[in-house]
Amino acid sequence: MTSQLHQTMQTLVSVFHTYSSQEGDKNKLSRRELKDLLQNELSDYLETQKDSTSIDKIMAELDENRDGEVDFQEFAILVASLSVACYDFFCENQQ
Amino acid sequence: MTSQLHQTMQTLVSVFHTYSSQEGDKNKLSRRELKDLLQNELSDYLETQKDSTSIDKIMAELDENRDGEVDFQEFAILVASLSVACYDFFCENQQ
Numbered sequence: 608m609t610s611q612l613h614q615t616m617q618t619l620v621s622v623f624h625t626y627s628s629q630e631g632d633k634n635k636l637s638r639r640e641l642k643d644l645l646q647n648e649l650s651d652y653l654e655t656q657k658d659s660t661s662i663d664k665i666m667a668e669l670d671e672n673r674d675g676e677v678d679f680q681e682f683a684i685l686v687a688s689l690s691v692a693c694y695d696f697f698c699e700n701q702q
Numbered sequence: 703m704t705s706q707l708h709q710t711m712q713t714l715v716s717v718f719h720t721y722s723s724q725e726g727d728k729n730k731l732s733r734r735e736l737k738d739l740l741q742n743e744l745s746d747y748l749e750t751q752k753d754s755t756s757i758d759k760i761m762a763e764l765d766e767n768r769d770g771e772v773d774f775q776e777f778a779i780l781v782a783s784l785s786v787a788c789y790d791f792f793c794e795n796q797q
Contacts, residue, residue: 619710
């Protein structure tokens with residue numbers, strides 16, 4: 608039986624890949640791919656609709672190796688950080 | 703509709719909480735709780751059955767603030783790192 612954590616990691620990779628494989632390098636998110644991912648998957652967490660500068664800010668923060676794209680490691684760190692930031696929220700909603 | 707990433711983060715917190723709330727601090731994994739989690743959730747990834755020193759090694763690596771326990775941030779970093787390490791494996795299994 609596949610563990611919950613195995614499925615969680617599988618989902619992380621498949622969500623990333625759904626967007627990263629749209630254009631350019633299949634294993635990296637371009638700015639446009641990142642924008643699509645944030646708006647479809649994380650709109651409840653990140654203010655991305657209001658103005659495009661917020662995408663640039665998030666891109667700059669995620670893109671640690673400064674290659675103008677977001678790779679899976681940078682993306683996994685984003686999801687881990689968001690999970691930590693929302694830990695209390697998720698705990699309350701479990702009771 | 704809840705996004706896949708929202709569910710992924712929710713699962714991360716609920717799996718962590720299932721084990722962290724067994725004894726002591728409800729929001730931290732003791733050594734015993736970490737052992738249970740690793741053996742039940744990540745046995746495919748980490749050699750934890752063989753000898754108990756492997757648990758101590760993993761504990762030492764995760765416990766960045768040296769409080770003898772693993773908090774959710776340290777746990778989320780483990781899952782993110784494992785996802786990165788298994789990225790290629792997961793990509794191949796999606797095709």
